[in-house]
Amino acid sequence: MNQTRNFLLFALLAVAYFLFMAWEKDYMTPPPAPVASGSVANAASVPGVPSTPGGTPAISDASGPAGNAASSLVTVTTDVLRLTIDTRGGSLVKAQLLDYPVAPRTHKDPNPAPVTLFDNTDTHYFVAQNGLVSSSDPAAADQPNHLALFQATQADYTLAPGQNELDVPLTWQDAKGLKVTKTYRFTRGSYVVALDQKIANGSSVPWQGNAYTQLLRTEPPHSGNWLKNISNPESRSFQGAAWYTGEKFEKLPFKDFAEPKDKLDASIKGGWAAMLRLYFFAAWIPPAGETAHYATDTVNPGSGHPRYLIRAIGPTLSVAPGQSVDATARLYVGPNLQGKLDAVAPGLDLTIDYGMFKAIAVPMHGILSFFHAIVKNWGLAIILLVLAIKGVTWKLTAIQYRSSAKMRKLMPRVQALKERYGDDKVKLQQAQMELYKKEKVNPMAGCFPVLITLPVFYGLFYVLEYSLELRHAPFLWMPDLSAPDPYYILPVIYALVMLGTQWLNPAAAGMDPAQAKMMKVMPLLFTVMFAFFPAGLCLYYAVNGLVGLGQQWWITHHMDREEAVAKAA
Structure with missing residues (x-):
C-alpha cells in the first residue's frame, strides 16, 4: 500500500481539525459582556464554595478599614x-x-x-x-x-x-x-x-x-x-x-x-x-x-x-x-x-x-535528549532520531516498498481485469485475489508500517510542541524548531519528496479517477498542512521522507535488476 495514499485520510482530518479550532476561536467565542461597575482588581471570592469539614467560613472580599489605604x-x-x-x-x-x-x-x-x-x-x-x-x-x-x-x-x-x-x-x-x-x-x-x-x-x-x-x-x-x-x-x-x-x-x-x-x-x-x-x-x-x-x-x-x-x-x-x-x-x-x-x-x-500519546512521547523525548547531549543541537538530534527509527523499522518499510513495487508491475494486468469484467465487482475481486496469490503479492503488506508511523507522528508532534527544550532552539535558517518554518522550505521539501514517491509508484492507471486526482493534490495539501506545524516536526518528516525515498528507489532499482537477471537467465 502506498505510504502517501495511507496518509490521505490523516491529512484531511488534521487540516480539518486545525481549521475547526481556529474557526471556533474566531466565531464561537461569545462576545464579552459589558464590564460591571466597580473595580475587580482584587476580587477573589468564590461564591458557593462549601466550607471544609472543619467549618471554614467563606472567604470574603470585604476589606476592613484598611481597605482604602494605598x-x-x-x-x-x-x-x-x-x-x-x-x-x-x-x-x-x-x-x-x-x-x-x-x-x-x-x-x-x-x-x-x-x-x-x-x-x-x-x-x-x-x-x-x-x-x-x-x-x-x-x-x-x-x-x-x-x-x-x-x-x-x-x-x-x-x-x-x-x-x-x-x-x-x-x-x-x-x-x-x-x-x-x-x-x-x-x-x-x-x-x-x-x-x-x-x-x-x-x-x-x-x-x-x-x-x-x-x-x-x-x-x-x-x-x-x-x-x-x-x-x-x-x-x-x-x-x-x-x-x-x-x-x-x-x-x-x-x-x-x-x-x-x-x-x-x-x-x-x-x-x-x-x-x-x-x-x-x-x-x-x-x-x-x-x-x-x-x-x-x-x-x-x-x-x-x-x-x-x-x-x-x-x-x-x-x-x-x-x-x-x-x-x-x-x-x-x-x-x-x-x-x-x-x-x-x-x-x-x-x-x-502528552495525553493518550504519553507512552510514545516520553521515551521519544528521552531519546531526543540523549542525542542532543551528544551533538548539542536539537535539529541534529531530530535527524539522528529519524535515522534511529529508520534503522529499527528498515525491514518493515522494505516490505512496504517491495509490495508497492510489485503492485506497480501488476497494474497493467489489474487494469486488463477491470476491462474484462466491467461492472461485475464480485468476479473482478476474485480475479484480482487469484492474481495476487499467483504472483505472491499481499496488497495489505504496506499497511503495518503506516500503523507504526502514525503514532510516531502524533507522539513527536506533542514532543516538539510541548517540550520546553525545543522552544527557541535554532537550526540552520530556522530560529525556533517549535514554531512553523518561517520560509516554508521544509514543507516544500516534503512536497517534493511526495512527488518523487508518486513518480516511483505510478499507480494512477489502476486507480479510480477521483482518487487519482486526489493523489495529485496530496503534495499541495501536505505543504499547506505542514506550513502550520512546528518546524522540528517538518524537519523530521522531510528527512524521514528523503531517507524513505532513497530506500524505495534502491529497493525498486534492485528488484528491476533481479528481474532483468532472471529474464536473461
Missing part, C-alpha cells in the same frame, strides 16, 4: 526570577522568568524581554494569592486575608552573589494583638518560592482559622486572525486549571469552569493546584501529607475579563493566647522542566501532558 509594591530579584509582591495581601502580582525570553535572540535583538508569567493587567491577569481567614471571629472586618494591608521594611530585594537564600518578610497586626508575619523565601537557581505565615497571638482570646492559597487568572486573549491561531502553538495548547489528587492528574479548561459538574470541590491529601499554559505554569503545593479542601470557580463572570480561580484551604489552625503557629506552603512559578518536576512535588511532572 498599598505598595516590593520587587524581588534572584538569578532566575524577578517578582513583584503587592503589600495588599502579600500577593505575587508579577513574575518574570529571566532565563526565558519571549522571542528568540537575534543580532537585531540580542536581549529580548523575559517571559512574564504573573501579571496584574486586566487582559493578562494572573496572580498568586494567599492568606488566613478566621473561624473564631468570622465577622471581624480586619483579617489577614489576601486583601489585608501588610507592611514591608524595604521596596527592593536582590539575591546577592554568593548568597543562596533570600527572605522577604511582610507583617500585619490588628488592634487586638494578633500578628501575622508572612515570609517568602527564595533560593538560588530555584523556581520554588517557600511561604511561611507565622501567626502570633498577642491577644487575650484564642484564635482559630485556616490558611489558604489560590491562583487567579483570566483567559489569555486570542488573535482574531484564524491563520495566526493555527500557526500559534499556544492557541492549540491547554489553558486552564489543573490539580493532583495524590493518585490522579486532572484538568479543567477555562471554557468548562461554568459547568457545575466539572467544578472542583473536594478534600485532597498530598495534592497540589496549578494554572497551566504552554511551557510554563504556577502551582501551589501544600505540605506533604496535608489534607486541604480544593475548589474552582469563576470570579465576576459578567465582566469583560472574567477570572478563573483554583483554591486550596488548609486544615483548621488553633493558636492560644501568647502562642504562635506556622502555616507553610510552596509556590512553583516557572518552566515545565520535564523529568525534574517530580523532585519538587509528586505528580508535578504530569503538567507536561
Whole structure:
C-alpha cells in the first residue's frame, strides 16, 4: 500500500481539525459582556464554595478599614526570577522568568524581554494569592486575608552573589494583638518560592482559622486572525486549571469552569493546584501529607475579563493566647522542566501532558535528549532520531516498498481485469485475489508500517510542541524548531519528496479517477498542512521522507535488476 495514499485520510482530518479550532476561536467565542461597575482588581471570592469539614467560613472580599489605604509594591530579584509582591495581601502580582525570553535572540535583538508569567493587567491577569481567614471571629472586618494591608521594611530585594537564600518578610497586626508575619523565601537557581505565615497571638482570646492559597487568572486573549491561531502553538495548547489528587492528574479548561459538574470541590491529601499554559505554569503545593479542601470557580463572570480561580484551604489552625503557629506552603512559578518536576512535588511532572500519546512521547523525548547531549543541537538530534527509527523499522518499510513495487508491475494486468469484467465487482475481486496469490503479492503488506508511523507522528508532534527544550532552539535558517518554518522550505521539501514517491509508484492507471486526482493534490495539501506545524516536526518528516525515498528507489532499482537477471537467465 502506498505510504502517501495511507496518509490521505490523516491529512484531511488534521487540516480539518486545525481549521475547526481556529474557526471556533474566531466565531464561537461569545462576545464579552459589558464590564460591571466597580473595580475587580482584587476580587477573589468564590461564591458557593462549601466550607471544609472543619467549618471554614467563606472567604470574603470585604476589606476592613484598611481597605482604602494605598498599598505598595516590593520587587524581588534572584538569578532566575524577578517578582513583584503587592503589600495588599502579600500577593505575587508579577513574575518574570529571566532565563526565558519571549522571542528568540537575534543580532537585531540580542536581549529580548523575559517571559512574564504573573501579571496584574486586566487582559493578562494572573496572580498568586494567599492568606488566613478566621473561624473564631468570622465577622471581624480586619483579617489577614489576601486583601489585608501588610507592611514591608524595604521596596527592593536582590539575591546577592554568593548568597543562596533570600527572605522577604511582610507583617500585619490588628488592634487586638494578633500578628501575622508572612515570609517568602527564595533560593538560588530555584523556581520554588517557600511561604511561611507565622501567626502570633498577642491577644487575650484564642484564635482559630485556616490558611489558604489560590491562583487567579483570566483567559489569555486570542488573535482574531484564524491563520495566526493555527500557526500559534499556544492557541492549540491547554489553558486552564489543573490539580493532583495524590493518585490522579486532572484538568479543567477555562471554557468548562461554568459547568457545575466539572467544578472542583473536594478534600485532597498530598495534592497540589496549578494554572497551566504552554511551557510554563504556577502551582501551589501544600505540605506533604496535608489534607486541604480544593475548589474552582469563576470570579465576576459578567465582566469583560472574567477570572478563573483554583483554591486550596488548609486544615483548621488553633493558636492560644501568647502562642504562635506556622502555616507553610510552596509556590512553583516557572518552566515545565520535564523529568525534574517530580523532585519538587509528586505528580508535578504530569503538567507536561502528552495525553493518550504519553507512552510514545516520553521515551521519544528521552531519546531526543540523549542525542542532543551528544551533538548539542536539537535539529541534529531530530535527524539522528529519524535515522534511529529508520534503522529499527528498515525491514518493515522494505516490505512496504517491495509490495508497492510489485503492485506497480501488476497494474497493467489489474487494469486488463477491470476491462474484462466491467461492472461485475464480485468476479473482478476474485480475479484480482487469484492474481495476487499467483504472483505472491499481499496488497495489505504496506499497511503495518503506516500503523507504526502514525503514532510516531502524533507522539513527536506533542514532543516538539510541548517540550520546553525545543522552544527557541535554532537550526540552520530556522530560529525556533517549535514554531512553523518561517520560509516554508521544509514543507516544500516534503512536497517534493511526495512527488518523487508518486513518480516511483505510478499507480494512477489502476486507480479510480477521483482518487487519482486526489493523489495529485496530496503534495499541495501536505505543504499547506505542514506550513502550520512546528518546524522540528517538518524537519523530521522531510528527512524521514528523503531517507524513505532513497530506500524505495534502491529497493525498486534492485528488484528491476533481479528481474532483468532472471529474464536473461
